[in-house]
Amino acid sequence: MAKREREQRAGGARRVLAGGLVLALLAGAAVAWQTGWAQRWWDELRADAGTPADPAAVAPPPEVDVPPVVVPGAVAVAADGTAPLDPQAVRQALAPLDSPDLGRHVIAAVGPLAGSGLAYEAAEGADVAIPASTTKIVTGAAALFLLGPDRTFATTTVLDSSGAAPRLVLVGGGDPLLAREPGSATSGTTYDPERADVRTLAKRTARALRQAGTSSVELGFDDSLFTGPAVHPSWRPEYIPDEVNPISALWVNEGAALPGQGPVADPALEAARAFAQELSRRGITVTGGPTRTSVPASATEMARVTSPTVAQIVQRLLEVSDNAAAEILLRHAGLADQGEGSFDGGRRAVERMLTANGIDLRGSVLYDGSGLSRDNRLAPGVLVDVLRLAASPQHPQLRPLLAGLPVAGYTGSLAYRMDHGPPAGRGRVRAKTGTLTGVTSLAGIAVDSEGHLLAFALMADKVKKVKGALARTAMDDAAAGLGACAC
Known part of the structure; x- marks a missing residue:
C-alpha cells in the first residue's frame, strides 16, 4: 500500500485438526512455529529412527540428569x-x-x-x-x-562457449526474495526465511569458471520467465516504488534501490550489475556491460542458488x-x-x-x-x-x-x-x-x-x-x- x-x-x-489450530492460536506456540524453532526441533526429532509418541518419551543425552516431564493440563x-x-x-x-x-x-x-x-x-x-x-x-x-508447499525457485548461471568469446548468462527463475548478499533479511519480523543471494551465486560461478579454465566472460541476463506488463495498469502511480517495484523474474531485494539512489527502472539489469561486481571481485573479468539475452540451447549450467520454499x-x-x-x-x-x-x-x-x-x-x-x-x-x-x-x-x-x-x-x-x-x-x-x-x-x-x-x-x-x-x-x-x- x-x-x-x-x-x-x-x-x-x-x-484433531481443530485442536491443533486452537493451540496454534496461542501466542507462545505461534511465535515458536513462526520463527521456525519448533519446526526445526520437530524435524531433528523425526530424523532419528522412529518418532516417539510423545516428547516426554525422548531419552535425555547420556550423563544428563533431568527431572521427569510433567504434562500440564489442557491449555x-x-x-x-x-x-x-x-x-x-x-x-x-x-x-x-x-x-x-x-x-x-x-x-x-x-x-x-x-x-x-x-x-x-x-x-x-x-x-x-x-x-x-x-x-x-x-x-x-x-x-x-x-x-x-515445498517448491523452490532457482537463480542460475549458464556458460555458452560457442561464440568468439565465452558468454555467461544470469538466468532469473522468479525468486521473490533473492538478495544482494547473505544476511540481508528484513529485520523486525517474527519470521524471515534464509534467502538466496547473488554474492553466493557469484562465488560459486567464479569457482566453476576457473575449473573450466575461463577467466574472462561477456555477461548477459535472461528475465524472460515472466511476460506481460511489469506494473498493473490499475495501480496508482505513487505505488511505484513506495509499495512495489516493477515485477521481474530477476531482481535483488525485490527491486529496491540502494540507499541514496533513485528508483530502479529495470530490476533485472540492476541485478545483473550487482552480480557482475561480485564476479569481478572474485577474479573473473567481465567485458562490457550486462545485456538482456536468452539462454542458448548449447549453454552449460555453472552454478545456482535456491529460494525458500513456497x-x-x-x-x-x-x-x-x-x-x-x-x-x-x-x-x-x-x-x-x-x-x-x-x-x-x-x-x-x-x-x-x-x-x-x-x-x-x-x-x-x-x-x-x-x-x-x-x-x-x-x-x-x-x-x-x-x-x-x-x-x-x-x-x-x-x-x-x-x-x-x-x-x-x-x-x-x-x-x-x-x-x-x-x-x-x-x-x-x-x-x-x-x-x-x-x-x-x-x-x-x-x-x-x-x-x-x-x-x-x-x-x-x-x-x-x-x-x-x-x-x-x-x-x-x-x-x-x-x-x-x-x-
Whole structure:
C-alpha cells in the first residue's frame, strides 16, 4: 500500500485438526512455529529412527540428569470445528461493524471453519467489495495448491562457449526474495526465511569458471520467465516504488534501490550489475556491460542458488503483507496452471483453482496478487471458503496459509492492533489485514471462548479518508469480539 495507506504495523481427523489450530492460536506456540524453532526441533526429532509418541518419551543425552516431564493440563478448550454457531451470539460480537466510521458499505461473513454454511452474512450473496491485502489469502492458497508447499525457485548461471568469446548468462527463475548478499533479511519480523543471494551465486560461478579454465566472460541476463506488463495498469502511480517495484523474474531485494539512489527502472539489469561486481571481485573479468539475452540451447549450467520454499514465502508475505512476493507467486501460479507468467495468467489460474475446488466466486474478480488494484472485487464468503479449504484434511498442503496468518496482538501486521476491543480476542484471532485509502478489511480464523473455530471476513470500502484509523479500530473490535464470544 502507499506509505500514507500502509497497513498499521505499531470425532475424527477434523477434530484433531481443530485442536491443533486452537493451540496454534496461542501466542507462545505461534511465535515458536513462526520463527521456525519448533519446526526445526520437530524435524531433528523425526530424523532419528522412529518418532516417539510423545516428547516426554525422548531419552535425555547420556550423563544428563533431568527431572521427569510433567504434562500440564489442557491449555485451551478442545475445539469442535464443525459445531453449529449461534447466529445471535455472532451478531452481537460483530456489533462494532455498525459503527458509522466504517462508512456506508460494510459486508461480512462468518461460519464454522470446518463446517458449512454461514452463521452471519451482512451482505447479499453476490455483494462484493475492494479486498485490499486480504487478496493475499487467495494468492497464497493458489500458490500452495498449484505449486506445492515445498517448491523452490532457482537463480542460475549458464556458460555458452560457442561464440568468439565465452558468454555467461544470469538466468532469473522468479525468486521473490533473492538478495544482494547473505544476511540481508528484513529485520523486525517474527519470521524471515534464509534467502538466496547473488554474492553466493557469484562465488560459486567464479569457482566453476576457473575449473573450466575461463577467466574472462561477456555477461548477459535472461528475465524472460515472466511476460506481460511489469506494473498493473490499475495501480496508482505513487505505488511505484513506495509499495512495489516493477515485477521481474530477476531482481535483488525485490527491486529496491540502494540507499541514496533513485528508483530502479529495470530490476533485472540492476541485478545483473550487482552480480557482475561480485564476479569481478572474485577474479573473473567481465567485458562490457550486462545485456538482456536468452539462454542458448548449447549453454552449460555453472552454478545456482535456491529460494525458500513456497510455504516459507507464503508465511512471510502474509505476516508482513509483502506485495512483491505476492505478485511473483501469482505469476508462478499462472505459469503452472495456464503456461503464462503474467497478471492475466495468474488471474485465470486463481479463478480455475477456486472453481475446481467448489468455491463459488459470487461475482468476485481479482486482477493482481497483492490487492493493490482498486479494480479487485471479492465477496467475503469467498475468503471464508478459501480458509475452510486450507483447514480441510483433504488439503494438508494448504496448512501454511493458516499458520502464516498474523496473531492478534503478537505478530506481523496485527502486532499492535486489537488493543481496544475485548482483551480475550488478543491471541485468539489470526487474520490478514487489508488497507487502502477508503478501504479496511480483515479475514482469518478465530477460536471463541467455547473453543469453536470460526472463519471470518469483514470488509468496508466506503470509509471516509479522515475516518481511516477509527474504521480500523471498529473492525479490530469486531474481530476481537469473535475471539471473546461464546458463539
